[in-house]
Amino acid sequence: xxxxxxxxxxxxxxxxxxxxxxxxxxxxxxxxxxxxxxxxxxxxxxxxxxxxxxxxxxxxxxxxxxxxxxxxxxxxxxxxxxxxxxxx
Numbered sequence: 555x556x557x558x559x560x561x562x563x564x565x566x567x568x569x570x571x572x573x574x575x576x577x578x579x580x581x582x583x584x585x586x587x588x589x590x591x592x593x594x595x596x597x598x599x600x601x602x603x604x605x606x607x608x609x610x611x612x613x614x615x616x617x618x619x620x621x622x623x624x625x626x627x628x629x630x631x632x633x634x635x636x637x638x639x640x641x642x
Contacts, residue, residue: 559571559572559573560572560573560575560578565612565613575588575591575592575594578594579594582594585597585598585637587600587629587630587633587634588626588629588630589608589620589621589622589623589626589630590620590621590622590623590625590626591623591625591626592621593620593621595608595610595620597633597634597637599611599612600634600637600638601617602638603622603631603634606621606622606623606627607619607620607621607622608620608621608622608630608634
């Protein structure tokens with residue numbers, strides 16, 4: 555990966571972009587939430603929050619844990635809770 559670039563992981567593959575996390579999150583729609591300095595997650599794939607991790611379910615039904623940092627825990631859990639309708 556190039557200096558200051560981001561790796562974007564999608565269901566269609568991995569892409570590299572030369573953009574800051576701050577700029578990226580402002581360009582994404584409300585379906586995304588920042589959970590950590592290094593992670594922005596599409597809430598469509600979130601199935602829950604456990605032990606400071608966001609649990610994702612991939613399209614092939616694999617479970618992935620993404621860290622939920624102290625810096626983002628409050629804003630992220632509020633947004634995730636609203637999206638899941640209290641199912642956390």
